Amino acid sequence: MLEKGPARAMQTKTVLVGSLPVGGNSPLSIQSMWKKPLSGLTEELVAEVGGLASLGCDILRFAVPDMGSAEVLGGLARRVAIPLVADIHFDHKLALRCMDFPIAKIRINPGNIGARWKVEEVVRKALDKNIPIRVGVNHGSLPKHLADEADSAAAMVKAAEEEIEVLESLGFGNIVISLKSSDTESTVAANRLFARRFAYPLHIGVTEAGPLIPGVVRSTLAFSSLLAEGIGNTLRVSLSDTSEAEVLTAREILSALGLRKKGIRLVSCPRCGRAGFDVHGFLAKTQRRLMALDKNLTVAVMGCVVNGPGEARHADLGITGAGNKAMIFRRGQMVRSLPEEEAIEFFFAELDGM
């Protein structure tokens, strides 16, 4: 068993998820999970997956509940560059089939696959194809003998340890681990405890974190605690919302913690009774386009003359309302005052040149 000293990200093993390294000194990667059934390999599916990748999704996971889904996922893996992960429960044949395709990782818990020979078949094929396995321990689905343990963090680590022992006994060490609870504190405690004892890379996340607001709050709290201690190698924000929201949240957490340099940093005002410029409307029309830009810039979108010009001046590019005009600031200089309806295109034209 791989043991290590004080928890530091760089002390974990490195696992290759497709061609993407996870763990060791690799950059933190962002992942999400597909929210819909895999009903067919359509151009729309290929385009949507590409769109998520362009927003910053580094790894994308799919539930594979049946053989039809395995076929679609396999076909998709041949079409897209982003590493795809097959998430499988109960049926080892699904895992075997997925590994006939260029799948980057499988997520499977040996404990819910059943008979030892089934696990052995899966592990043998994963070894043969050099495909890593993520063992995903969730507090909501612990094995029966651990489900009622008072110390939920210890119970989760124990569950992971039992799964790891099965894999290691078969000579398999190409492992990523996750320990998730819907409770922030026990998620943090379980990952901390695990990182002290094992050197396998950690996929971190708060599971069933809730709708957008609670989910973002809980994920931010858990990730900021863990990442400050160097724990966590790949991140999944889990929201009862879109995958785009999950990816943007992870990006934002990493940016705010200074762990990600790429991408637009948006500063924008909450709007109040003073606002002349429709900040919410401008953001609704432009936010996705802004977030897909691969530039490292601060952009300010402000509503009025109280804080607007000040914030807009501190940003690389700023827009603020004044009367029925929009003023555009570029690195501290007002470059144009123009009617609101012409502002969006001028704004993006300026960004293009930066």
Add this chain to the structure above:
Amino acid sequence: MLEKGPARAMQTKTVLVGSLPVGGNSPLSIQSMWKKPLSGLTEELVAEVGGLASLGCDILRFAVPDMGSAEVLGGLARRVAIPLVADIHFDHKLALRCMDFPIAKIRINPGNIGARWKVEEVVRKALDKNIPIRVGVNHGSLPKHLADEADSAAAMVKAAEEEIEVLESLGFGNIVISLKSSDTESTVAANRLFARRFAYPLHIGVTEAGPLIPGVVRSTLAFSSLLAEGIGNTLRVSLSDTSEAEVLTAREILSALGLRKKGIRLVSCPRCGRAGFDVHGFLAKTQRRLMALDKNLTVAVMGCVVNGPGEARHADLGITGAGNKAMIFRRGQMVRSLPEEEAIEFFFAELDGM
């Protein structure tokens, strides 16, 4: 000048905002700011303000850019129980007029009011009416002589100090302070520096924090750092989104930090290709109703049989999909399996009895 030792919330003064104590040992209060112009005292306005209060908004602030707004706000203050704050820039007559009504606090920066005699008039009336003043220092609108200071936290504290000196020189100490930047780190640094030197209660917030996701992430990071040190007495989450979202975010941050006991804690799954039950749809229909409940319960809304029954069993009330049925769990026991379309009413009927 009020000085104090190590920063601890309980060492601040207590200021009464209407009848709500802020600072000292008072509970942390949540505030928001109205997003629309105050164009008339309508029943709709009264109802919307009441709705925000029922979600957990303890204090509500309004921009007062003109005399018409002052009249509407004054009329509103006579109609609602929640303490209302008038936010005024530039024109001291607006502040004077607001204080003819039962306004709970005014936010005004002496520095942008102009001549000393104008500030004196405002302060005299605030003293007379026992109305506190919040001085709100924003990094985006620092006075000219401080705007280009390299140490933004020190510049913000210096700006606050200068405003406080004006008020104290007029014998006024009924003060709340805020120091906000759109940058999380300088917001934390400024509040920390201020709390070490002054005992006035702090209204904390990251200003122009952006649209929903960046705003929630940045506010969560700033508040969790400050509140862990006992800094912060009243909270404003500032989002380019609705006031409801601001209040729910503040609630969620306090709950996740164990600083707020009231209210429903929602656990819900992100949905994936396995999900039979429409978690997102169920939440869209029920989330606001759930959030307005004044009960201290954990509610789980889950999509499928992998983690669903486990999480639903750990919750006070849980709902999870299985095939085209919804199963309802009450404190670990399955109490009903019923068609999805009948689930919402049964679910709330159960909650009513808890």
